[in-house]
Each structure stands twice: as structure tokens, then as C-alpha cells.
Amino acid sequence: MIGGRREGGLMRKASQSVVKSRILIAVAIGISIGCLFAFLYPHGFRSFYSPAFRSQVLSSKCESSHRLNELKAEYAAKLEKSEELRQQVKELTEKVRLAEQKKDHAQKQVEALGKWRKAGPSGTVKGLRTSPTVIPDEPVNPRLAEILEAVAVGRELIVALANWNVKESLEIWFTNIKRVGITNYLVVALDDKITEFCKSNNVPVYKRDANDGIASIGRTGNNHAVSGLKFHILREFLQLGYSILLSDIDIVYLQNPFDYLYRDSDVESMTDGHDNMTAYGFDDVFDEPAMGWARYAHTMRIWVFNSGFFYIRPTIPSIELLDRVAGRLAKEPKSWDQAVFNEELFFPSHLGYEGLHAARRTMDFYLFMNSKVLFKTVRKDDRLSKLKPVIVHINYHPNKLQRMKAVVEFYVDGNRDALKPFPDGSEWEW
Numbered sequence: 001m002i003g004g005r006r007e008g009g010l011m012r013k014a015s016q017s018v019v020k021s022r023i024l025i026a027v028a029i030g031i032s033i034g035c036l037f038a039f040l041y042p043h044g045f046r047s048f049y050s051p052a053f054r055s056q057v058l059s060s061k062c063e064s065s066h067r068l069n070e071l072k073a074e075y076a077a078k079l080e081k082s083e084e085l086r087q088q089v090k091e092l093t094e095k096v097r098l099a100e101q102k103k104d105h106a107q108k109q110v111e112a113l114g115k116w117r118k119a120g121p122s123g124t125v126k127g128l129r130t131s132p133t134v135i136p137d138e139p140v141n142p143r144l145a146e147i148l149e150a151v152a153v154g155r156e157l158i159v160a161l162a163n164w165n166v167k168e169s170l171e172i173w174f175t176n177i178k179r180v181g182i183t184n185y186l187v188v189a190l191d192d193k194i195t196e197f198c199k200s201n202n203v204p205v206y207k208r209d210a211n212d213g214i215a216s217i218g219r220t221g222n223n224h225a226v227s228g229l230k231f232h233i234l235r236e237f238l239q240l241g242y243s244i245l246l247s248d249i250d251i252v253y254l255q256n257p258f259d260y261l262y263r264d265s266d267v268e269s270m271t272d273g274h275d276n277m278t279a280y281g282f283d284d285v286f287d288e289p290a291m292g293w294a295r296y297a298h299t300m301r302i303w304v305f306n307s308g309f310f311y312i313r314p315t316i317p318s319i320e321l322l323d324r325v326a327g328r329l330a331k332e333p334k335s336w337d338q339a340v341f342n343e344e345l346f347f348p349s350h351l352g353y354e355g356l357h358a359a360r361r362t363m364d365f366y367l368f369m370n371s372k373v374l375f376k377t378v379r380k381d382d383r384l385s386k387l388k389p390v391i392v393h394i395n396y397h398p399n400k401l402q403r404m405k406a407v408v409e410f411y412v413d414g415n416r417d418a419l420k421p422f423p424d425g426s427e428w429e430w
Contacts, residue, residue, distance in 0.1 A: 130264050131315035131359065136241030144206060145240050151186050151204045156258060158185035158245045159237065161230055164193040169249045172404050174203050176253045179412070184258075188233055208233075227308065228337040231326040238314040238322070248308035248393065250400040252407045255390040257311075260367055265359040266317045267345065269310035270368040270393065273303035274377065279365045305345065305360070307338040309368065309393055317358035321345065324356065371403065372396040379410075379419045398426055 119125050138145045151157055158177070162170045170187070177185055189195040189207040198205035230246060237244050245257060261268060273279030281302040289295050312318050324344045329337055349355035365373055369389040375397070378384045392407045394400045402422075409418035 131266055131313070131317055133241060133314045134239065134316060134319070136314075137239045140239045141236050144236060147186070147204070147206050148237070148240060148242055151184055152242055153184040153258075155241060156184060156243045156245070158182065158247050158257075159188060159234070160185075160247045160249055161188045161190060161227075161233065162194050162249055163190040164197075166249045167194065167197060168401055169404060170194070170197075171201075172401075172408065173247075173249050173251060173253075174198075174201065176408065176412075180253050180256055182253065182256055182258075190229075228329045231322045231329065231337070231341075234312065235319060235322045235326075238312065238319050241314050243311065243313045245311045246309065248395070250394045250404060251309060252392045252394075252404055252411075253390075254388055254392065254411050257368070257390050260364075260390050261311055262361055263311075263313070265313075265361040266315050267305070267310055267312050267321065267358060268361040268363060269305035269307075270363045270370065270391075271303055271365050272306050272370060272372075272395070273362075273365055274370070274372050275365075278303040280362055302346075304338060304342040305362070306370065306393065306395060307341040308395060309391065317356060321356055321358055369393065370395050374407070375403075375419065375422055376424045385416075396426075397422075 136145075148157065160170075160173065174185070174187070186204045186206055187194070187198050189198060189205050192207075195205055195207045227248070234244055234246060243263070245261075271279040279302075281300060284299045284301040286297040286299055287295055288297065312321075321341075321344055325337065325340050328340050328344070329335060332340070344356055345358060345360055347353070347355055366378075366384070366387065367390045369378070369392050371392065371394045374389075374392055378387075388411060392411075394403045394407070397403055399422075406418045406422065409415040
């Protein structure tokens with residue numbers, strides 16, 4: 001009995017000891033958790049739900065949103081600045097390229113002139129007339145470069161611009177080019193109809209991209225509008241290193257013009273003049289009686305180059321000429337391209353203006369004949385009418401198609417009466 005009681009007492013003591021230990025552990029855990037929450041939430045649990053806390057969170061969100069907007073604005077500004085820098089790099093690259101071309105031009109001039117030397121006897125001195133050609137720049141237009149490689153002969157070719165409005169004249173134009181045996185020619189088509197028309201007649205053709213602003217003018221423009229486009233378009237041909245014989249469509253080819261070129265100037269052009277004086281220049285005396293003894297003033301006169309038929313070499317002065325004319329026509333839409341072409345070629349440097357330093361040559365007006373020379377002089381002269389010109393340009397008369405057909409009849413078919421029905425000028429005589 002005594003032994004049983006002892007065992008029971010010991011068991012109760014052990015049980016009480018375990019309970020106390022558990023209580024102590026629970027208290028320790030509670031105190032630890034309390035200390036932890038006291039550290040994390042010094043202001044108590046209620047502060048988590050307090051307006052101040054929510055305000056702080058909302059404020060933090062607003063600040064983040066505002067900062068995000070600031071970052072977006074900064075990104076947009078930097079993107080715009082990047083585009084500006086890219087454009088500046090593009091412009092500077094173009095300037096460097098042109099500067100390199102001019103440097104090469106100057107270097108070749110120095111090489112052509114050689115070392116400094118004495119002038120020598122009178123009559124033996126000649127200045128440098130022929131500018132060196134530019135370095136071909138094929139990346140300017142790889143598609144056109146491929147076409148020119150196939151069409152050109154000796155890096156030369158005839159180029160004409162045409163839209164559907166001149167389809168009948170174009171047919172006479174290329175028919176006579178083929179008859180003469182010229183193979184190096186190209187039509188720059190300004191609309192899809194002309195492109196297909198040329199392809200169906202085995203005529204070399206090149207059409208610019210449809211979204212090109214220049215091409216859109218060509219599709220709907222009149223003769224003067226189309227004529228002004230050539231100064232934009234020809235630049236690429238010259239940049240690619242090709243010499244171009246630019247031709248209007250109202251021209252009849254009777255011989256190969258490449259056999260009659262000198263190629264010693266930047267620009268070699270037919271003239272609107274009709275005799276030696278008007279074609280090649282003369283001293284025109286201006287009379288002003290009020291000046292008394294000094295009443296007579298001498299002036300130099302020359303009739304203009306025809307911007308519808310000229311040979312232009314791929315030189316720096318030639319490209320500068322095209323840029324000058326195209327630039328002025330863009331700013332002066334009512335200006336006539338032929339007038340601007342001649343002003344830029346002939347006006348000298350003066351205060352506020354730097355003239356173009358380009359060499360120029362006037363073509364023989366009996367070989368490269370305008371329609372005034374033909375209808376006013378040649379057809380009435382037995383000796384001159386027997387000579388065959390290289391080309392006849394119907395530039396002085398409006399009824400172009402009929403006169404082109406008559407020129408073919410006269411020179412090709414041998415009908416000596418073919419030109420007789422036409423008046424000298426633009427008005428018919430009834």
C-alpha cells in the first residue's frame with residue numbers, strides 16, 4: 001500500500017511538472033511573438049488600418065505613377081532627339097560624300113595641270129576645259145545602275161521622259177532611233193501605260209517607284225511640268241557615272257548623235273538660235289541718244305540653250321547645275337525651266353551671287369536643228385535642204401505630231417513636198 005501511494009505521488013508530481021513546463025514554454029513563445037510584433041508594429045495593429053497608413057500607401061502609389069509618367073516623357077524626348085541626331089548624321093554623311101567628290105575633282109585638276117610651269121609663247125596656252133568625272137556611286141539607285149549597265153554604250157545613253165499624253169510622239173521618237181541603229185537609249189516612264197507600251201515595243205524603259213513624289217507629278221503634269229522633272233531625275237544618272245544625252249519626245253532622229261559630240265565640256269547643248277549670230281553670240285549695240293557722246297553701249301547677246309536636248313557629263317559642275325535648277329524650280333513654280341537652266345549656266349558671279357563654274361559648248365545648229373531653222377530657212381534653200389541633219393527638234397511649233405511626221409516623210413521617205421503645207425510660224429495661212 002505504502003509502495004502504491006509513493007508511485008501515485010510520483011506520477012502526479014511528474015504530471016504537474018510537465019504541465020508547468022508546457023505553460024512556461026507557451027509563455028516564452030507568447031513573449032517572443034509579442035516582442036516580434038512589437039518590433040514590427042511599434043504603433044500597434046490598429047495603425048495598419050489607420051487613415052495615415054492608407055494615405056502613405058496611396059501617396060506612394062501616386063508618386064510611382066507620377067514618376068512613371070516622367071520616365072515616359074523622358075523616353076519620348078530622347079527618342080525624338082535620337083531621330084534628330086540620325087537625320088543630322090545622314091545630312092553630314094551626304095556633305096562628307098560631296099566634299100570627297102569635290103576633293104577628288106580638285107585633285108584631278110591638279111594632276112591634269114601638273115607642276116607649276118611658265119605660260120610659254122603667245123598662242124600656245126590653253127586652260128583646263130574638261131572637268132573630271134565623279135566616282136560612280138551605285139548605292140544611290142542599285143536598280144537603275146543595273147539597267148544602265150545593260151543599256152549604255154561607253155557609259156553614254158539617250159534619256160527621255162514620257163507619260164501617256166505623248167504616246168504618239170513617243171512612237172515616232174523611238175521608231176526613228178531604232179531605224180538609225182541607236183541601241184543606247186532609255187525611256188523614263190512616268191505612268192504604267194507608258195511602261196507597258198514601251199515593253200510591248202521592245203523599248204528599254206525605267207519606271208520610278210509609285211510612291212515617289214516626282215513620279216506622281218509626271219503622271220498628270222503638262223509638258224512644262226514634265227520638263228522640269230528631268231533635273232531631279234537626271235541627278236541619279238550622273239551620280240552613277242553616266243553621260244546623258246537628254247532628249248525631249250518631239251525630236252526626229254536622222255543620224256546617230258553620238259558621232260557628232262565633242263565631249264569637252266560639262267554641258268553641250270543645241271541652241272534656239274537660227275543663224276551664226278543668234279546661235280553663237282554677237283555684239284548688240286544699245287543706243288541711248290540722251291547720253292550724247294556715250295549714246296552707244298555694247299552688249300553681248302546669245303540665244304538660249306535648248307533644255308530639251310543637251311549632252312551632260314557626270315561632273316561636279318554638271319551636278320551642281322542640276323541642283324541649282326531643281327532648287328529654283330521648287331521655289332519658283334511659275335518659272336520656265338529653260339530660262340532657269342540658261343540663267344544658271346551663263347550668269348556670272350557678282351555681289352551676293354556665285355556663278356556656276358561650268359564649261360559649255362553650243363552644238364552646230366544645222367546638224368542639231370530646231371524647227372525654226374528648218375521651216376523658215378532650210379526648206380526654202382535648195383542647197384541646205386539637201387543636207388541631212390542629225391536631229392530635228394519641233395520646239396518652235398505647237399502642231400508637233402503633224403510636223404514630226406512631215407520631217408520623216410521629207411528626210412527618210414524622200415517626199416520633197418512634205419514640208420510645204422506648213423507655215424513658217426505657228427499660224428496656218430488660209
